[in-house]
Amino acid sequence: MGNVMRNSAPPDKIAATHTAAGTESDFLAVLYDYPPSDISEPIFYFGEKLRVISDEGGWWRVVSLKTGRENYIPAKCVAKVYHGWLFDGVGREKSEQLLELPEVKTGSFMIRQSETKKGSYSLSVKHRQVKHYRIFRLPNNWYYISPRLTFQCLEHLVNHYSESADGLCCVLTTPCLTQQSVNIADVRQEVPVMRRKKPFNWRSMKRMSLAAEDPEPSVETDDSFLSYGLRQSIASYLSLAGDDSYSIPSTEHNKKQNRKSNIFSRNSVISDRSSYTEGYR
Structure with a gap:
């Protein structure tokens, strides 16, 4: 061999x-x-x-x-x-x-x-x-x-x-x-498309409109996520900070809120009067 x-x-x-x-x-x-x-x-x-x-x-x-x-x-x-x-x-x-x-x-x-x-x-x-x-x-x-x-x-x-x-x-x-x-580099990977939301700029609050009823909010402000209560809080903060020139614009949303508050107050008064009258009788 x-x-x-x-x-x-x-x-x-x-x-x-x-x-x-x-x-x-x-x-x-x-x-x-x-x-x-x-x-x-x-x-x-x-x-x-x-x-x-x-x-x-x-x-x-x-x-x-x-x-x-x-x-x-x-x-x-x-x-x-x-x-x-x-x-x-x-x-x-x-x-x-x-x-x-x-x-x-x-x-x-x-x-x-x-x-x-x-x-x-x-x-x-x-x-x-x-x-x-x-x-x-x-x-x-x-x-x-x-x-x-x-x-x-x-x-x-x-x-x-x-x-x-x-x-x-x-x-x-x-x-x-x-x-x-x-070649792994040639294999196309299915990556989900991610859309990044523009960060909120708090410093621009004095120049932006906070109206909630705006049907077409601008891309620059992007304020559609702000609630009425949050706008009130921001206004209070700016007022305490010494910016008296800032005020929340009167909007239809504010009027609706005021109407609801007035109706609730009237109903409360009527209810109280009825209770008082029944007790007196």
Whole structure:
């Protein structure tokens, strides 16, 4: 058995790639709709790619690379993906479901931890159907699928079979779920339009009209929210402050208030007289 590394990138090139773009290719893959459809409309769907914003201890705060939607999702509903193709915590059944999604093309692949042997990996590839290949590990930590070809690391193995099938069902083309990658900056966020109300200028009170019956209040004054009692209080304050030139203009609103007050006073007097007469009799 020879240690052959045909058509593989030099170690220094691989290391440089990981340093520069490793974080960009790491993401979370949704393994279960969340929340379940029997509870409510899911926020995230199976097979969706998520970019991590923060780890909240058992929960991830994420943003979808497909829709741009931001929310929380429990850690048990997702799998960590490194380098774009190394899936952590994905079994055989889930790997087949992911590779059989409509947008996943032939030749798409993933490497996952083997369910049968701890410390070893499996290569899953989409062809006419999903094919699985055991990746064996030697005592010196080199890897191989076929005993005649061994590789120093998994990156070398992927590089080699991306250029030649060399016994596999087809050449490895793109990592699983790569087709979902989008630029979050290009996703239009629906932001509600907020209308800011102009702040009330108390210093302009002496120059503004406080009439409540004005059918078209001006934008500059915007006094439609002032009640009769509040205008009375403002006038009293300005009077105590020494501004005797200020007075509230006589308006129809004032007249109505005065009429109501007079009617109430007359009714009170009549009621008092009736009570007095009844008592006298």
